Amino acid sequence: MSATPPTSPAAAEAACDVLIVGGGINGCGIARDLAGRGWRVLLCEKDDLAAHTSSSSTKLIHGGLRYLEYYEFSLVRKALQEREVLLRSAPHIMWPLRFVMPHDPSMRPAWMVRIGLFLYDHLARREVLPGSRAVDLRTHAAGAPLKPQFKRGFVYSDGWVDDARLVVLNALDARAKGAEVLTRTRCLSAQRDAGGWTAVLEGPSGRRTVRARAVVNAAGPWAESFLRGVARPAKGEALATRHLRLVKGSHIVVPRLFAHEHAYIFQNPDKRIIFAIPYQDAFTLIGTTDIELNGDDPGAARIGTDEIDYLCTQASRYFAKPVAPADVVWTYSGVRPLLDDASGDPSAVTRDYMLESNTTAAPLLSVWGGKITTFRKLSEDAAGEVGRMLGEARPAWTEGAFLAGGDLSDWIGAAARPDDDFERFVAAVRAKHPWLDAALARRLARAYGARISAVIGEAQSMDDMGPAVAPGLHERELRYLRDEEWACSGDDVLWRRSKLGLHFTQEERERVGAWMQQQIRAPRQQEGVACS
Incomplete structure (x- = not known):
């Protein structure tokens, strides 16, 4: 310091x-x-x-395939170079994800898609992420949830991140x-x-x-x-x-629409794209929109019914089972602070x-x-x-550094592939703490990585984790979030430090909020964790 x-x-x-x-x-x-x-x-x-904004993204580590159409080659290359740097830095909250693009000839011709994917594969070096390829959706698992007219498609790689x-x-x-x-x-x-x-x-x-x-x-x-x-x-x-041009991007979450682990990228008639992504095991995340805000408070951004209709309509163009507004279980909106470049189309702003x-x-x-x-x-x-x-130049250092909890070497030895490393880490956690429920062990490993030891502490049984304030969420973990991760409210815990709010009932969410309200001024808070 x-x-x-x-x-x-x-x-x-x-x-x-x-x-x-x-x-x-x-x-x-x-x-x-x-x-x-x-x-x-x-x-x-x-x-x-x-x-x-930072908890309201599409939660992707990606180069931005669609930006190639706007000739944003420098941005795409920069982002592609960062993908594997980030994946290696925190394999517990970031991992590779394969995307399926069903081919719709009315949107873009196949040759254009192939050229775009070739550039996407080769603008930056890849060691972890596999390249793109064409697939037959009549036989590929990703074709099953789609309408039968989508017979061919393309698969490429990007990454997923828990943004908050x-x-x-x-x-x-x-x-x-x-x-x-x-x-x-x-x-x-x-x-x-x-x-x-x-x-x-x-x-x-x-x-x-x-x-x-x-x-x-x-x-x-x-x-x-x-x-x-x-x-x-x-x-x-x-x-x-x-x-700045403030552009609202909204997402919807619906019950799981498909069982496989691929995500989809869908081309829309307005030349935009949306994603449909496996989310929190039981759900599918669909987004995003681009709606310009004019003078509105960025903190008050909320999804509109027109945005819900748009996302449902575009997803239903591809899925055999239509997605209806009544299916939506959660929504979120964020405001992108984009530098005003005088572009007329919010989707085209750099x-x-x-x-x-x-x-x-x-x-x-x-x-x-x-x-x-x-x-x-x-x-x-x-x-x-x-x-x-x-006037004090000091060397950069983060390119090869782990983020908090990302160094799993004490648990698994030398790092290899980030996704494989995480699975080895989960196995090591279960071996060290066999009393942890399998689902809870995986969730804690995902959230905290090597910092899981700070969450579990000296606990030797589920009783040592303290009472469950809500299913699978125990007092020991809540105290850790309060004392170490600046969590001050139920929303901090349920929607940013985790997405457990999706899995809990309203009553269970209220219990978490009440616990945080009652306990927030308890001792051992870190400096800077002051809550109103």
Whole structure:
């Protein structure tokens, strides 16, 4: 947590080197990278970690096959290069996934699909993910749930990620490397001068003033409003130079539509695509939409009935059994903060990111755009740029590093293939803790990886895990989430640290919420885990 001694009197007063505003994937990724390079970092997030966009993605580690049609070759290549880096870093929350594209000649000709998949296979090196191939849907398992007119298709590889847990793992790593992570803490103001920033933060414990040498604006959908309303420029300057396009993406979840483990990518008549993905064992996730928001509060984004109808209609074009709005058991919506490139079609707006540096006074870095697959590279670039602005270049380190819980070597020895490594890890967990129910052992292994030992602790039986607050969710795990992972509410536990809310009844969800409400102020909370 050491830092190069500041040279100016203003810097000598600094409580931290870098203040990061925003606790989504970019903010937490940048905090992790900066802290790992030795800078003193403070991150504040006005809500829970991953409370908004970063828990509302399609949950894919992917290059973005459709972006090839918009000639976004640089973005696709960058994302493809990151896929296997990420898969190796946390095999418990990320794994390979095969996608089936049924061929509809009215959408795109087969030769165009083949060219696209050839590029997708070869724009970046692959060691784990197999390449694409054509399949006969009349005999392939993925053809069974589809309408009989879909006789041929294509299969290719990408990856799956538990997006909200990815954010938490980055925050855990950042904290382990010395960063302070404050949730439920809003940045009320940030005054800039030549020597640094003076920020006023407000959280459940009250207000505090922080002096920082640099600020990183990673507020996602609020990045522009942060510059226009919260950040106060030095005399005679303006901070906001870019505009965001806020595009809502909504998803629906329905009971499982197919038994195999492949996902689908469906081409739509409007030239968009949707995915249908195996989800939480018993469900299918379908999404996403692209609806531009104009002046709406990003935090209030909710799916509309027109979006539900759209997703059901497009999925029903392919599945033999129609998908109806009445089938929907859960929905979620997120707002993508896309850099305005003057494109008329929200689907065509670039998903690439831009880092904007401002050194007219104390350093300011604003993060514009981005996608979850490229968060590590964005964070690496951002940390390098912060170092440049501070005049303290420090080497990058995250490309070959594990995320929290991702190093399974103490359990399984040397790593091989991420998906195989995870299965070996589950077997090792069951061997060490044979008293754990098989389904619970797998769920805990998926959620926590090598940090499962911190969850189980010294427990030797299910009784030692404490009473079950809801089926399969015991007090010991809830205390871990409260004390170690910034969980403050039932929603934090049920919809972000896990997706157990999908599996519980309303009464069971209410019990979890009540337990969190009653216990949240119990002892042993980590610094920064202050809940209202």
